[in-house]
Amino acid sequence: MSCVAKLSDMVSGFHIPGSGDADTNALQLGFSPEVILYPETVEEISRVLDFASRNGIRIFPFAGGTKLFLGNPVSTIGAALSLKRLCRVLFHEPSDMVSTVECGMEIREFQKIIGRENQVFPVDPPRLACGATIGGLVSTNLCGPMSSRYGTCRELILGAKAVRADGEIINLGGKVVKNVAGYDIPKLMVGSLGTLCVLAEVTFRLYPRQPSSRTLVVGFDDHDSCSRAARSILNADVIPTCFEILDEKLSSEFSATRGAKRSVLLRLDSFEDAVVEQIKQVKEITSGESASFVETDDEFSRDLWDSVREFPFSNEVSFSSKLTLPIEDSIKVLYDIESASELSGVEVRCLSRPIRGIVLVSVSGESSRAHGTAHFLENLADVLGGRIMFSGIRHELREKIKTWGNFGEALLLMKNIKRRFDPGNILPGEKIFDAD
Amino acid sequence: MRSQTSKRTGEWKSRIASELIEILGTDAVISSEDELIAYESDGLTGYRVKPVFVVLPSSTEQVSQVVKLCNREEMPFVPRGAGTGLSGGALPSREGIVVSLSRMNRILEVDIPNRVVVVEPGVVNISVTNAVSAEGFYYAPDPSSQIVCTIGGNVAENSGGVHCLKYGVTTNHVLGVEMVLPDGAIVKLGGMTLESFGYDLLSLVVGSEGLLGIVTKVFLRIIKKPQMVKTLFASFERIEDAGASVSAIISSGVIPAGMEIMDNLSINAVESTVGAGYPTDAGAILLVELDGPGAEVNVQTPTVSEILKGNGAIEIKVAVDENERQLFWKGRKSAFAAMGRISPGYYVQDGVIPRSSLARVLGEIGELGKRYGLRVANVFHAGDGNLHPLVLYDPEIKGESEKAEELSGEILRVCVDAGGSITGEHGVGFDKKRFLPLMFSEQEIDTMNLVRCAFDEKGLCNPGKVFPTPRTCVEPGMQNHSSKPPPKEMGEFF
Numbered sequence: 001m002s003c004v005a006k007l008s009d010m011v012s013g014f015h016i017p018g019s020g021d022a023d024t025n026a027l028q029l030g031f032s033p034e035v036i037l038y039p040e041t042v043e044e045i046s047r048v049l050d051f052a053s054r055n056g057i058r059i060f061p062f063a064g065g066t067k068l069f070l071g072n073p074v075s076t077i078g079a080a081l082s083l084k085r086l087c088r089v090l091f092h093e094p095s096d097m098v099s100t101v102e103c104g105m106e107i108r109e110f111q112k113i114i115g116r117e118n119q120v121f122p123v124d125p126p127r128l129a130c131g132a133t134i135g136g137l138v139s140t141n142l143c144g145p146m147s148s149r150y151g152t153c154r155e156l157i158l159g160a161k162a163v164r165a166d167g168e169i170i171n172l173g174g175k176v177v178k179n180v181a182g183y184d185i186p187k188l189m190v191g192s193l194g195t196l197c198v199l200a201e202v203t204f205r206l207y208p209r210q211p212s213s214r215t216l217v218v219g220f221d222d223h224d225s226c227s228r229a230a231r232s233i234l235n236a237d238v239i240p241t242c243f244e245i246l247d248e249k250l251s252s253e254f255s256a257t258r259g260a261k262r263s264v265l266l267r268l269d270s271f272e273d274a275v276v277e278q279i280k281q282v283k284e285i286t287s288g289e290s291a292s293f294v295e296t297d298d299e300f301s302r303d304l305w306d307s308v309r310e311f312p313f314s315n316e317v318s319f320s321s322k323l324t325l326p327i328e329d330s331i332k333v334l335y336d337i338e339s340a341s342e343l344s345g346v347e348v349r350c351l352s353r354p355i356r357g358i359v360l361v362s363v364s365g366e367s368s369r370a371h372g373t374a375h376f377l378e379n380l381a382d383v384l385g386g387r388i389m390f391s392g393i394r395h396e397l398r399e400k401i402k403t404w405g406n407f408g409e410a411l412l413l414m415k416n417i418k419r420r421f422d423p424g425n426i427l428p429g430e431k432i433f434d435a436d
Numbered sequence: 437m438r439s440q441t442s443k444r445t446g447e448w449k450s451r452i453a454s455e456l457i458e459i460l461g462t463d464a465v466i467s468s469e470d471e472l473i474a475y476e477s478d479g480l481t482g483y484r485v486k487p488v489f490v491v492l493p494s495s496t497e498q499v500s501q502v503v504k505l506c507n508r509e510e511m512p513f514v515p516r517g518a519g520t521g522l523s524g525g526a527l528p529s530r531e532g533i534v535v536s537l538s539r540m541n542r543i544l545e546v547d548i549p550n551r552v553v554v555v556e557p558g559v560v561n562i563s564v565t566n567a568v569s570a571e572g573f574y575y576a577p578d579p580s581s582q583i584v585c586t587i588g589g590n591v592a593e594n595s596g597g598v599h600c601l602k603y604g605v606t607t608n609h610v611l612g613v614e615m616v617l618p619d620g621a622i623v624k625l626g627g628m629t630l631e632s633f634g635y636d637l638l639s640l641v642v643g644s645e646g647l648l649g650i651v652t653k654v655f656l657r658i659i660k661k662p663q664m665v666k667t668l669f670a671s672f673e674r675i676e677d678a679g680a681s682v683s684a685i686i687s688s689g690v691i692p693a694g695m696e697i698m699d700n701l702s703i704n705a706v707e708s709t710v711g712a713g714y715p716t717d718a719g720a721i722l723l724v725e726l727d728g729p730g731a732e733v734n735v736q737t738p739t740v741s742e743i744l745k746g747n748g749a750i751e752i753k754v755a756v757d758e759n760e761r762q763l764f765w766k767g768r769k770s771a772f773a774a775m776g777r778i779s780p781g782y783y784v785q786d787g788v789i790p791r792s793s794l795a796r797v798l799g800e801i802g803e804l805g806k807r808y809g810l811r812v813a814n815v816f817h818a819g820d821g822n823l824h825p826l827v828l829y830d831p832e833i834k835g836e837s838e839k840a841e842e843l844s845g846e847i848l849r850v851c852v853d854a855g856g857s858i859t860g861e862h863g864v865g866f867d868k869k870r871f872l873p874l875m876f877s878e879q880e881i882d883t884m885n886l887v888r889c890a891f892d893e894k895g896l897c898n899p900g901k902v903f904p905t906p907r908t909c910v911e912p913g914m915q916n917h918s919s920k921p922p923p924k925e926m927g928e929f930f
Binding site: 093094095096097098118151152154155164168169170171172174175176177178179180181182183184185187188190191192196207208209210211231235237238239270271273274276277278281324325326327328329356357358385386387389404405407408409410411412413414416417418419420421432 | 547549550594601605617623624625628631632634639643662686688691729730732734736789792821858860872877879881882883884886888889891
């Protein structure tokens with residue numbers, strides 16, 4: 001019996017690629033493991049990793065398989081470990097606004113369940129509508145427009161049950177919103193792309209649902225007036241749940257404000273009177289900037305936010321990138337990026353999330369020109385003291401564009417952490433670390 | 437860590453002193469017995485250890501050189517801020533150095549457009565808010581010691597405060613740090629941006645209780661002052677009703693900036709000291725502070741008022757002006773100090789419980805107090821379930837302080853049994869390390885040690901804290917079972 005076949009005996013279900021019905025999620029893996037394992041309990045995961053680490057079998061954990069485009073491609077993998085059968089809400093105490101959920105559960109499903117108690121799990125990452133899971137959310141730390149108010153899942157995670165690469169089951173953090181006992185290892189798991197542990201369960205803090213919600217779209221004729229308005233909104237006494245700035249192309253494609261050079265999208269959630277008052281305030285402070293306003297109805301705003309949420313991760317482009325910048329720069333750079341793309345002859349789409357200092361960019365064009373733009377963006381992030389990440393890099397550019405830009409002085413410590421948690425590199429460290 | 441006792445001779449000490457003076461200058465190295473006394477303990481004065489030296493560096497470069505010297509000599513070092521910590525986190529290490537960051541107290545940059553303030557670790561918490569207040573901003577984490585405690589200490593302990601229910605704790609407000617690692621290397625983690633990529637090392641450093649290195653620069657997020665603040669005061673016959681109000685307020689969709697409960701014993705202590713106007717016959721009082729856009733607060737205030745009424749509040753007052761608001765808070769803020777009026781000694785705990793178990797846990801704490809024959813006053817951040825039971829005792833009565841300490845430990849057990857934590861904001865430090873196994877298994881504590889070893893292989897940085905028993909750093913791979921070596925191409929990643 002081969003080692004991989006022995007792994008199959010340790011879990012409730014498995015699938016050998018090429019035999020019988022394929023798992024549609026696994027089809028997106030981009031590599032072909034010898035076996036796909038479907039554990040149903042954390043103990044089964046523990047047995048798999050214990051055996052794998054003793055025998056040098058590399059394991060690739062995944063759940064919904066909707067964000068596999070993130071990070072470097074993986075190399076030799078023995079078994080893929082699907083968490084999709086761990087999909088229960090294990091704990092939800094409404095009066096504590098805390099819930100523990102298994103990592104294979106779809107975020108939408110989780111949101112539906114806790115929604116029955118009039119509570120929200122305020123995340124809206126890309127791929128939310130097509131099966132994004134709790135595990136994928138935590139391990140990628142991708143977020144959406146609502147992060148302007150609630151932060152990313154880093155701000156929501158309280159505890160985690162995970163399995164170390166050597167098979168040890170660990171339960172860290174807790175189930176209370178305030179806790180400083182020991183290192184905050186659950187937060188270390190956020191964004192680690194499954195390279196340190198296999199996450200099985202996560203405990204989150206929840207929020208109360210706000211009684212009223214409205215979306216306001218403001219169109220502008222030029223970059224400068226939009227930037228001034230954006231700064232005024234940032235300094236105003238309004239608390240937006242979402243606050244995005246779209247460039248000309250996205251304004252038109254998302255049907256936000258056709259013909260506008262820039263659009264500001266705001267979502268305000270609160271008590272009805274407070275929402276109305278805040279919208280009035282935004283209109284007043286931006287009206288001097290030749291702005292046009294649309295207060296959207298429910299259906300239109302839903303479509304709009306769906307489009308914004310998915311940007312910029314598309315297969316149709318040369319690459320997508322996410323820049324993290326100081327707040328002020330995240331407003332200013334839209335102009336610089338747009339100008340540079342006009343000069344270099346590539347097609348660029350750009351969105352800014354100023355409260356978070358995030359700029360999202362998609363680039364399409366001839367290979368060497370697209371590469372030049374990637375270089376420009378990397379420099380831009382560097383000069384402004386920010387960071388950059390690339391994803392969905394088209395095949396011919398993969399050798400030329402580094403997924404993670406520059407980790408700086410943190411790289412050595414990151415490698416130390418990986419070496420301590422997973423000395424045999426059983427879990428796919430190459431998603432984050434380039435080969436030396 | 438290898439024992440170096442034999443090396444610690446008078447000759448060794450004078451050689452190290454010369455080297456330290458060369459790095460720092462004579463006025464920044466303390467070695468006289470008299471002067472060292474001031475550094476023997478932090479805010480937890482029950483434990484005292486005299487260090488060999490205290491050094492007062494003025495720059496990151498000096499900290500780095502001192503740490504390199506400690507590394508070469510395998511000499512433990514303990515970073516120290518204002519020394520206000522309540523868990524013994526800055527307790528010196530025998531045969532070690534205390535690195536006091538008090539001279540690194542400059543605000544290096546105030547960047548209003550980007551909403552960042554860059555400070556050295558010795559800057560006092562309230563100074564950050566003072567530096568940006570005129571521009572309409574403030575620094576949100578507000579531990580009750582904020583007029584003396586320093587940002588370096590806040591980062592080490594991941595400090596909270598009365599307003600963290602809505603705004604989060606220190607980890608939610610630190611964008612980056614520059615730090616000296618335990619081998620003397622200087623690294624920058626994070627910076628001017630809210631998000632980063634790769635492993636979230638910053639989340640490990642914030643709250644690491646000074647075990648991962650010495651932070652020498654901190655990038656802090658500042659936020660806009662709320663347009664409106666309203667503070668409600670309510671008194672209740674039963675503390676359980678005050679607790680039920682807290683859950684009901686949050687369930688209604690309102691997240692107050694802060695919610696604080698005090699029980700009858702605390703109310704009386706405060707009234708006999710500062711006279712905040714609290715009703716001394718009330719079972720409990722609840723303070724609720726609402727802030728945000730005026731339009732929102734104006735809607736929330738009557739909503740909260742109704743909830744308080746519905747949960748049996750005897751009296752409800754909304755502060756009419758800033759003076760009355762300050763008066764409401766005066767009692768709460770002087771609660772710890774007021775205990776000195778009704779008891780010669782007290783022991784503060786910092787347990788956390790789920791809000792839903794508030795009534796049950798308070799009942800159990802009351803029972804424990806009776807069983808031990810000691811009074812326990814309760815003051816707590818009710819919104820996030822962070823209890824600060826104050827166990828009152830008389831140090832002159834033989835055995836009573838030990839009894840108080842034992843009772844405090846029992847209270848922590850009750851908190852953990854309820855699904856909570858042994859510490860919400862004071863840290864584990866030296867004081868509570870023995871309770872860490874109440875929350876975590878050996879394997880889980882070993883996992884925390886993997887983090888420590890990734891930063892501090894020799895275990896020189898603030899040893900003897902957090903971990904209940906000493907742990908060494910085994911070479912990676914050795915702590916695991918004998919795994920086959922990884923495929924060669926995989927090994928190349930490290």
